[in-house]
Amino acid sequence: MDRPFIFINSAMSADGKLSTKERKQVKISGKLDFERMDELRAQADAIMVGIGTVLADDPSLTVKSPERKAARKAAGKSENPVRIIIDSAARTPLDADIFKKGEGLRIIAVSNSAPAEKIKSLEEKARVIKTGDFKVNLPELAVLLKEMGINTLMVEGGATLNWGMLSAGLVDEVYTFVGNLIIGGKTAPTFTDGEGFTEAELLGLELLSAEKIEDGILLKWKIKGKK
Numbered sequence: 001m002d003r004p005f006i007f008i009n010s011a012m013s014a015d016g017k018l019s020t021k022e023r024k025q026v027k028i029s030g031k032l033d034f035e036r037m038d039e040l041r042a043q044a045d046a047i048m049v050g051i052g053t054v055l056a057d058d059p060s061l062t063v064k065s066p067e068r069k070a071a072r073k074a075a076g077k078s079e080n081p082v083r084i085i086i087d088s089a090a091r092t093p094l095d096a097d098i099f100k101k102g103e104g105l106r107i108i109a110v111s112n113s114a115p116a117e118k119i120k121s122l123e124e125k126a127r128v129i130k131t132g133d134f135k136v137n138l139p140e141l142a143v144l145l146k147e148m149g150i151n152t153l154m155v156e157g158g159a160t161l162n163w164g165m166l167s168a169g170l171v172d173e174v175y176t177f178v179g180n181l182i183i184g185g186k187t188a189p190t191f192t193d194g195e196g197f198t199e200a201e202l203l204g205l206e207l208l209s210a211e212k213i214e215d216g217i218l219l220k221w222k223i224k225g226k227k
């Protein structure tokens with residue numbers, strides 16, 4: 001399948017959570033890891049999050065550093081990568097920060113069962129791509145994104161989208177910043193939620209690097225496929 005190089009970059013607590021049991025955003029990264037994330041964003045052709053993240057965090061998904069934005073412009077690119085929301089039912093709020101902040105193309109991926117009137121209102125703010133009957137068909141979307149010239153795609157989460165991408169075999173590398181805190185909670189989102197693999201489907205990884213950053217550790221993994 002001709003698709004972009006796809007990596008996930010998320011921050012999780014030492015006990016593997018992405019946020020609290022109320023899905024409240026937690027500042028897990030320190031200054032240096034946010035800097036690292038900003039650099040990853042600036043180097044990426046596109047950034048992708050799920051609608052759950054948009055509804056919980058209202059992220060702008062913009063590049064923060066003026067130097068990085070200038071470097072992108074000097075290279076003839078938009079100051080921000082393409083920003084993509086995976087949103088089966090077209091629930092993205094029209095006043096979401098992602099529409100208000102920064103220049104650059106926004107893409108909302110919806111399923112074929114999304115309400116027509118919601119799609120119509122989103123089309124004034126973003127390019128809407130319809131794929132999948134009830135939930136977004138991620139493999140099909142990946143091929144479309146590659147055809148659009150997106151060669152490097154950064155997935156920032158959340159928990160369910162990470163599952164969707166990993167279980168579809170669409171992820172090449174995973175970068176997890178493990179922060180120095182415990183969040184706990186049976187219902188708190190983890191790095192990978194969703195249905196979960198059976199013993200026969202476990203996903204094998206190759207450790208690429210482990211690096212201490214401030215009080216946390218950055219683990220970089222290459223996906224090897226079924227263990």
Ligand SMILES: NC(=O)c1ccc[n+]([C@@H]2O[C@H](COP(=O)([O-])OP(=O)(O)OC[C@H]3O[C@@H](n4cnc5c(N)ncnc54)[C@H](O)[C@@H]3O)[C@@H](O)[C@H]2O)c1
Pocket residue numbers: 009010011012017018019020023024025026028049050051052053054056057086087088089135136137138156157158159160161162163164165189193
């Ligand atoms: N710490 C971090 O790095 C980080 C990063 C992002 C999000 N978060 C946290 O994660 C939580 C959000 O995670 P979440 O799991 O609720 O939502 P999510 O952001 O993973 O969005 C998942 C939603 O995307 C949609 N979707 C459509 N097609 C899909 C498919 N094929 N596969 C998977 N999803 C599909 C569905 O509506 C699904 O519910 C928030 O609390 C947020 O703060 C943390």
Ligand SMILES: Nc1nc(=O)c(N)c(NC[C@H](O)[C@H](O)[C@H](O)COP(=O)(O)O)[nH]1
Pocket residue numbers: 009010011025026027028029037049053057058059060061062156
């Ligand atoms: N790398 C990272 N470390 C964290 O500690 C944390 N909570 C997130 N969460 C990711 C989520 O997408 C955030 O909501 C955006 O990172 C908000 O920042 P922006 O407005 O997008 O710049 N990501």
